[in-house]
Amino acid sequence: MLAKVFSCAVVGLNGVLVEVEVDVGGGTPGIVLVGLPDTAVQESRERVRAAIRNSGGKFPHGKVTINLAPADLRKNGPTYDLPIAIGVLVGGKQIVADLDDALIVGELALDGATRHTPGILSMMTLARERGLRRAFIPAVDAPEAALVEDVEVYPVATLADLVNHLVGDAPIPRQAPGEVGPSVVAESTIDFGEIRGQEHVKRGLEVAAAGAHNVIMSGPPGSGKTMVARALPGIMPSMSTAEALDVTRIYSVRGLLPPETPLLRDRPFRSPHHTTSSAGLIGGGAWPRPGEISLAHRGVLFLDELPEFNTATLEMLRQPLEDRRVTLARAAGTVSFPANFTLIAAMNPCPCGHLGDPTHACRCSAQAIQRYQKKISGPLLDRIDIHLDVPRVEYDKLTETRDGESSVTVRARVEAARSIQATRFADEPGATNADMGPRQLARYAPLDETSERLLRTAVRQLGLSARGYHRVLKLARTIADLDGGGDISPVHVAESLQYRPRQVDA
Ligand SMILES: Nc1ncnc2c1ncn2[C@@H]1O[C@H](COP(=O)(O)OP(=O)(O)OP(=O)(O)O)[C@@H](O)[C@H]1O
Ligand SMILES: [Mg+2]
Numbered sequence: 001m002l003a004k005v006f007s008c009a010v011v012g013l014n015g016v017l018v019e020v021e022v023d024v025g026g027g028t029p030g031i032v033l034v035g036l037p038d039t040a041v042q043e044s045r046e047r048v049r050a051a052i053r054n055s056g057g058k059f060p061h062g063k064v065t066i067n068l069a070p071a072d073l074r075k076n077g078p079t080y081d082l083p084i085a086i087g088v089l090v091g092g093k094q095i096v097a098d099l100d101d102a103l104i105v106g107e108l109a110l111d112g113a114t115r116h117t118p119g120i121l122s123m124m125t126l127a128r129e130r131g132l133r134r135a136f137i138p139a140v141d142a143p144e145a146a147l148v149e150d151v152e153v154y155p156v157a158t159l160a161d162l163v164n165h166l167v168g169d170a171p172i173p174r175q176a177p178g179e180v181g182p183s184v185v186a187e188s189t190i191d192f193g194e195i196r197g198q199e200h201v202k203r204g205l206e207v208a209a210a211g212a213h214n215v216i217m218s219g220p221p222g223s224g225k226t227m228v229a230r231a232l233p234g235i236m237p238s239m240s241t242a243e244a245l246d247v248t249r250i251y252s253v254r255g256l257l258p259p260e261t262p263l264l265r266d267r268p269f270r271s272p273h274h275t276t277s278s279a280g281l282i283g284g285g286a287w288p289r290p291g292e293i294s295l296a297h298r299g300v301l302f303l304d305e306l307p308e309f310n311t312a313t314l315e316m317l318r319q320p321l322e323d324r325r326v327t328l329a330r331a332a333g334t335v336s337f338p339a340n341f342t343l344i345a346a347m348n349p350c351p352c353g354h355l356g357d358p359t360h361a362c363r364c365s366a367q368a369i370q371r372y373q374k375k376i377s378g379p380l381l382d383r384i385d386i387h388l389d390v391p392r393v394e395y396d397k398l399t400e401t402r403d404g405e406s407s408v409t410v411r412a413r414v415e416a417a418r419s420i421q422a423t424r425f426a427d428e429p430g431a432t433n434a435d436m437g438p439r440q441l442a443r444y445a446p447l448d449e450t451s452e453r454l455l456r457t458a459v460r461q462l463g464l465s466a467r468g469y470h471r472v473l474k475l476a477r478t479i480a481d482l483d484g485g486g487d488i489s490p491v492h493v494a495e496s497l498q499y500r501p502r503q504v505d506a
Contacts, residue, residue: 015126211478221391268299
């Protein structure tokens with residue numbers, strides 16, 4: 001008899017419906033699995049055989065043919081164990097079950113227990129789109145699945161439980177619809193209040209957090225660059241539910257979603273080491289997987305010691321910084337992942353770190369300095385809105401005992417500025433000032449006569465490029481938003497001009 005069960009593949013971040021067809025017939029005993037399965041799917045035959053036996057069922061005696069359709073889609077991973085097992089039992093007439101409206105996914109252990117399966121959120125989105133009414137999901141993943149509305153989720157602990165449910169012997173209680181809960185703000189181990197001096201650096205990061213602007217910090221060793229970057233999560237705005245679902249989907253597909261956290265609520269903060277491979281940073285692999293830039297989606301990507309990163313890898317950041325997503329071309333087809341992150345980069349001004357430091361002489365040759373700075377290309381720097389010099393803190397400031405403004409206070413201003421942007425870009429949820437193109441700038445960042453004159457002088461004297469000009473306008477918009485959201489005034493333009501790059505032609 002032929003049985004048909006709906007299951008799901010994940011391509012990039014999207015679910016694709018897979019039909020598991022199982023034919024059990026007479027003839028020489030054996031199992032054939034067709035439909036572009038990879039090794040893990042092939043091994044499913046042995047897992048399913050053991051799981052059925054250890055769950056009290058019988059594996060059919062005749063020839064079992066399993067087809068995963070569509071045949072031209074590569075299937076990977078152990079997701080299909082559970083649907084194959086059910087298909088074998090129905091095909092072998094051990095159970096009778098109506099499965100037309102059901103999605104079944106999950107890996108099986110040899111004893112028949114289900115195991116954590118990545119990508120559940122993407123699969124559930126597909127189930128809803130396809131009008132499937134019920135989803136049978138490994139019990140550990142059921143809370144994640146239940147975040148998607150309109151599909152009934154049944155947490156499956158073991159193959160035997162699912163069989164008993166399907167034949168009506170012991171119904172599995174439905175998973176309660178997802179509790180999204182209130183949004184939370186990320187904890188940071190370092191509070192802004194603990195950072196001594198560096199007022200303009202803290203202000204620069206506040207502007208960055210408020211408008212999602214990219215930042216590069218340059219300064220001598222020990223000036224606190226790494227410290228302020230690590231304090232950043234504490235002033236980042238909390239994520240909306242839509243953003244949280246967006247981010248969770250990526251972590252789920254990467255298999256990085258902790259089972260006890262069905263929905264990620266902390267805005268991502270990723271700080272990959274400079275030895276991270278380009279596939280690790282950008283994404284990739286034969287089965288394209290999201291990289292650090294996608295894990296930082298809607299959050300922060302902190303690249304400490306920027307010049308230490310592989311130059312070719314850094315160049316690959318240009319496209320995602322522009323498009324806010326990354327496209328990976330592979331033999332299996334083109335896949336694209338979201339990558340709308342805020343880049344925070346830190347570097348020394350030269351190899352010894354003391355160029356421009358009034359307290360230490362720089363020992364580097366002019367060539368060495370040039371070679372070091374060349375590692376970061378102009379086009380990459382051009383995509384960074386805020387350039388900050390981080391000088392060494394003076395001893396008196398460092399030993400001050402009075403705390404500065406706390407992260408909570410700064411975050412309140414950041415949140416207020418973000419909510420102004422949420423209203424401004426109501427048609428584009430999650431959009432920020434940093435995303436504005438020339439047309440939006442003309443609309444949302446008009447200048448009064450004095451500001452206009454100030455900017456015109458700056459463009460002439462500093463030789464600002466068109467990109468540099470737009471960058472000043474974007475920042476001025478964010479600074480005005482931190483100031484209540486009214487029109488841009490000359491003060492806002494003046495502050496904005498302070499964040500322009502130094503060495504590089506803007
Ligand atoms: N402004 C500051 N306020 C308080 N402590 C500071 C400050 N700057 C530096 N420190 C202290 O100095 C330590 C070193 O700073 P940090 O590692 O952030 O420097 P860095 O600029 O990243 O240096 P490097 O260029 O060598 O990476 C910090 O862990 C902190 O204890
Ligand atoms: Mg550092």
